[in-house]
Amino acid sequence: KAGVTQTPRYLIKTRGQQVTLSCSPISGHRSVSWYQQTPGQGLQFLFEYFSETQRNKGNFPGRFSGRQFSNSRSEMNVSTLELGDSALYLCASSLLAGSYEQYFGPGTRLTVT
Amino acid sequence: DQQVKQNSPSLSVQEGRISILNCDYTNSMFDYFLWYKKYPAEGPTFLISISSIKDKNEDGRFTVFLNKSAKHLSLHIVPSQPGDSAVYFCAAMRMDSSYKLIFGSGTRLLVRP
Numbered sequence: 001k002a003g004v005t006q007t008p009r010y011l012i013k014t015r016g017q018q019v020t021l022s023c024s025p026i027s028g029h030r031s032v033s034w035y036q037q038t039p040g041q042g043l044q045f046l047f048e049y050f051s052e053t054q055r056n057k058g059n060f061p062g063r064f065s066g067r068q069f070s071n072s073r074s075e076m077n078v079s080t081l082e083l084g085d086s087a088l089y090l091c092a093s094s095l096l097a098g099s100y101e102q103y104f105g106p107g108t109r110l111t112v113t
Numbered sequence: 114d115q116q117v118k119q120n121s122p123s124l125s126v127q128e129g130r131i132s133i134l135n136c137d138y139t140n141s142m143f144d145y146f147l148w149y150k151k152y153p154a155e156g157p158t159f160l161i162s163i164s165s166i167k168d169k170n171e172d173g174r175f176t177v178f179l180n181k182s183a184k185h186l187s188l189h190i191v192p193s194q195p196g197d198s199a200v201y202f203c204a205a206m207r208m209d210s211s212y213k214l215i216f217g218s219g220t221r222l223l224v225r226p
Contacts, residue, residue: 004156033213033214035214035216040122040218041218042117042119042202042216042217042218042219043157043202043204043214043216044216045213045214045215045216048213056213058213090156090157091156092156098208100145100147100162100204100206100208100214101147101159101162102159102214103156103159104149104156104157104158105156106154106155106156107156
């Protein structure tokens with residue numbers, strides 16, 4: 001069974017631009033969560049989607065948004081990029097919403113210059 | 114507000130010895146605690162979990178201990194192997210409407226041959 005895939009793996013953007021990251025969960029998994037990892041901060045929860053509905057949201061500004069499609073694939077969008085948005089963005093999938101056993105993708109490394 | 118803390122950013126142990134990674138938390142309402150392992154350029158991998166009603170869970174070389182009165186958990190790896198060298202994240206979760214994984218900042222373990 002294929003794992004969680006994220007595209008692109010690396011991205012360089014300029015301040016003020018917007019970016020869209022994509023995540024394909026493990027086949028059969030219906031829940032997708034997004035995390036931001038920065039040095040010294042660990043992984044910070046962004047949001048979780050289940051059956052195309054946002055179930056939970058972390059403490060991030062409205063510039064961070066996401067959506068989930070009917071095939072469970074998810075996208076995350078960041079508008080008006082700031083230098084502080086440079087991070088590794090990780091997507092995790094699980095069979096059901098609220099599952100503690102999540103399977104992570106390799107992440108998208110976003111650099112904002 | 115760091116609800117889950119890993120106060121040791123790094124740990125170095127000799128191969129064959131015990132590795133002990135520590136984690137403290139502040140929210141007594143957490144239902145599950147988990148450990149994830151992360152290699153460079155890969156997403157975190159679920160390692161082991163423990164329910165808040167237990168005080169110990171063992172899986173092969175990995176044992177997690179939970180001390181609820183001290184709001185402390187630890188991961189013991191015995192014996193440590195060079196392949197265990199990675200960043201270990203402690204995480205906690207509540208199984209209610211606010212379900213989301215809250216991660217610590219990670220501890221980098223180096224197992225010396």
